Amino acid sequence: MKTFAIAIHGGAGTILKNIMTAEKELEYKSGLEQAIxxxxxxxxxxxxxxxxxxxxxxxxxxxxxFNAGKGAVFTNQGKNEMDASVMEGKTLMAGAxxxxxxxxxxxxxxxxxxxxxxxxxxxxxxxxxxxxxxxLEFAPDEYFFVQQRYNQLMDAKQTDSVTMDHNDKKTSxxxxxxxxxxxxxDVNGNLAAGTSTGGMTNKKYGRVGDSPMIGAGTYxxxxxxxxxxxxxxxxxxxxxxxxxISCLMEYKGLSLKQACQVxxxxxxxxxxxxxxxxxxxxxxxxxxxxxxxxxxRASLKANQDLFIGIYKV
Amino acid sequence: MKTFAIAIHGGAGTILKNIMTAEKELEYKSGLEQAIxxxxxxxxxxxxxxxxxxxxxxxxxxxxxFNAGKGAVFTNQGKNEMDASVMEGKTLMAGAxxxxxxxxxxxxxxxxxxxxxxxxxxxxxxxxxxxxxxxLEFAPDEYFFVQQRYNQLMDAKQTDSVTMDHNDKKTSxxxxxxxxxxxxxDVNGNLAAGTSTGGMTNKKYGRVGDSPMIGAGTYxxxxxxxxxxxxxxxxxxxxxxxxxISCLMEYKGLSLKQACQVxxxxxxxxxxxxxxxxxxxxxxxxxxxxxxxxxxRASLKANQDLFIGIYKV
Numbered sequence: 001m002k003t004f005a006i007a008i009h010g011g012a013g014t015i016l017k018n019i020m021t022a023e024k025e026l027e028y029k030s031g032l033e034q035a036i037x038x039x040x041x042x043x044x045x046x047x048x049x050x051x052x053x054x055x056x057x058x059x060x061x062x063x064x065x066f067n068a069g070k071g072a073v074f075t076n077q078g079k080n081e082m083d084a085s086v087m088e089g090k091t092l093m094a095g096a097x098x099x100x101x102x103x104x105x106x107x108x109x110x111x112x113x114x115x116x117x118x119x120x121x122x123x124x125x126x127x128x129x130x131x132x133x134x135x136l137e138f139a140p141d142e143y144f145f146v147q148q149r150y151n152q153l154m155d156a157k158q159t160d161s162v163t164m165d166h167n168d169k170k171t172s173x174x175x176x177x178x179x180x181x182x183x184x185x186d187v188n189g190n191l192a193a194g195t196s197t198g199g200m201t202n203k204k205y206g207r208v209g210d211s212p213m214i215g216a217g218t219y220x221x222x223x224x225x226x227x228x229x230x231x232x233x234x235x236x237x238x239x240x241x242x243x244x245i246s247c248l249m250e251y252k253g254l255s256l257k258q259a260c261q262v263x264x265x266x267x268x269x270x271x272x273x274x275x276x277x278x279x280x281x282x283x284x285x286x287x288x289x290x291x292x293x294x295x296x297r298a299s300l301k302a303n304q305d306l307f308i309g310i311y312k313v
Numbered sequence: 314m315k316t317f318a319i320a321i322h323g324g325a326g327t328i329l330k331n332i333m334t335a336e337k338e339l340e341y342k343s344g345l346e347q348a349i350x351x352x353x354x355x356x357x358x359x360x361x362x363x364x365x366x367x368x369x370x371x372x373x374x375x376x377x378x379f380n381a382g383k384g385a386v387f388t389n390q391g392k393n394e395m396d397a398s399v400m401e402g403k404t405l406m407a408g409a410x411x412x413x414x415x416x417x418x419x420x421x422x423x424x425x426x427x428x429x430x431x432x433x434x435x436x437x438x439x440x441x442x443x444x445x446x447x448x449l450e451f452a453p454d455e456y457f458f459v460q461q462r463y464n465q466l467m468d469a470k471q472t473d474s475v476t477m478d479h480n481d482k483k484t485s486x487x488x489x490x491x492x493x494x495x496x497x498x499d500v501n502g503n504l505a506a507g508t509s510t511g512g513m514t515n516k517k518y519g520r521v522g523d524s525p526m527i528g529a530g531t532y533x534x535x536x537x538x539x540x541x542x543x544x545x546x547x548x549x550x551x552x553x554x555x556x557x558i559s560c561l562m563e564y565k566g567l568s569l570k571q572a573c574q575v576x577x578x579x580x581x582x583x584x585x586x587x588x589x590x591x592x593x594x595x596x597x598x599x600x601x602x603x604x605x606x607x608x609x610r611a612s613l614k615a616n617q618d619l620f621i622g623i624y625k626v
Binding site: 087092093094098099117118119120121122123124125126127129130204205206207208209213214215216219233234237238239240243244247248251252271 | 400405406407411412430431432433434435436437438439440442443517518519520521522526527528529532546547550551552553556557560561564565584
């Protein structure tokens with residue numbers, strides 16, 4: 001029997017150890033474990049990678065600690081606008097949404113776009129109309145109201161700053177969260193990747209980051225790898241990060257580890273792009289590189305111990 | 314003195330020679346020539362590739378024959394929703410917008426996002442708010458009303474079909490237009506690429522195609538090439554077409570011609586993706602490949618004759 005593997009992230013950024021309490025750290029680790037176990041359960045019973053990705057991301061979206069779904073940060077207009085995407089490595093099918101509000105699990109909407117529409121990428125009110133037609137679950141504004149997030153917006157408005165995932169030093173590392181994502185390999189050798197985010201605190205102008213962009217924030221191809229990114233999205237778009245790793249493997253013959261090294265620690269750094277990603281190849285090799293202070297992350301393979309990390313190791 | 318080069322497209326699809334009149338053909342060719350000459354003028358006087366790309370695309374956006382700007386097709390809701398993107402090969406800076414209405418020249422908005430905002434990609438009302446702040450030109454609904462486009466919507470609604478650029482066989486090849494784009498190389502060796510579109514007739518759900526997606530519909534890198542795509546966008550997104558050509562050159566050592574052959578005539582065909590693209594490398598080599606019946610296109614280099622084509626040659 002073939003192996004399976006899964007990795008998740010809860011965002012990258014400046015996570016300062018000296019201002020993180022032991023209690024908060026436990027909450028994050030417990031949230032990460034709960035999410036990865038949901039995905040593991042599906043993979044261990046022979047289920048598809050795509051379903052494992054969705055299951056793990058739903059847990060992260062439902063957890064207010066992470067900047068996706070319930071925990072999505074507030075835009076400048078005081079709304080929670082979310083983006084998500086998924087891709088399947090066997091068929092290269094993909095689905096994505098941007099700028100949706102009141103959708104309980106944007107990752108499920110992205111998967112439904114992939115499976116039930118003739119399109120790949122839907123936006124705003126149109127995407128929500130599609131969600132309604134597909135009878136997906138909506139949640140009221142109150143569901144998405146998290147006091148810490150609202151405080152972050154008020155702080156950001158005072159300084160007129162647009163704040164990335166975990167990089168708001170002012171409100172102390174404790175309140176930082178980020179984009180979430182998952183990559184999985186199932187026992188049939190299929191890869192899948194997914195990413196979901198609430199964007200940046202105080203964001204304006206309907207800004208779209210890399211998370212819903214196939215090739216930038218998310219990519220999966222059974223011939224190479226599955227990737228989900230987190231970080232300063234503008235740089236990840238310009239560097240087409242997720243697909244770049246796949247191309248370095250396919251066209252230049254690099255290993256997953258080498259490709260991650262080149263993209264995260266050389267190309268992104270040269271461009272000034274802070275962040276990281278989770279990566280998985282068809283042999284079950286896992287890489288969790290980041291060039292920021294930290295990245296909430298977890299990984300496991302069949303019959304191996306769970307790894308959970310926040311800071312550099 | 315170094316050379317300069319420029320290529321444009323006005324969309325790819327099923328352009329049937331037997332139903333195209335000589336008069337209409339002349340109109341298209343004249344529109345293409347006018348656009349490419351606007352870009353040439355800038356390049357010949359030593360101006361930057363990015364400005365040449367913008368100038369050529371503005372001409373195509375202002376021409377009702379092409380599906381961008383004034384000639385944008387109608388969505389299911391009877392609106393003209395437009396997408397555009399630009400990228401600069403020297404800095405890898407990029408700008409893009411999706412789902413904007415009443416913006417006279419979306420390509421200028423994309424360029425302004427690149428140069429004046431801290432973001433790469435803005436959407437919908439937010440993008441329009443940014444355009445207003447930047448004092449860009451708006452146009453009323455009437456400006457975008459083109460009777461043929463409205464007839465196309467009525468036809469598409471009757472059959473409940475979503476119609477791609479030129480592939481509405483029912484309304485006879487004459488009414489077909491498409492995404493527009495431009496790639497340019499300036500005398501300083503800098504590449505730039507841009508794409509602008511009105512999307513698909515009768516499109517629903519805020520569908521986003523490949524045109525505003527950096528890496529899929531548009532890409533430029535001085536080390537490799539500048540690319541602008543046109544065709545069935547969903548396939549171009551899944552194949553990350555524009556960046557794939559760049560990667561095949563950078564990582565596998567293919568020539569521009571070889572990379573175009575692999576992506577347009579092998580990978581896209583295998584996936585079922587119909588369309589084409591315009592490509593230019595830093596040496597001034599030009600490729601205009603498409604796997605559809607035709608593609609409105611034109612190209613020229615310093616001191617060489619203008620090429621204009623619609624069908625296969």
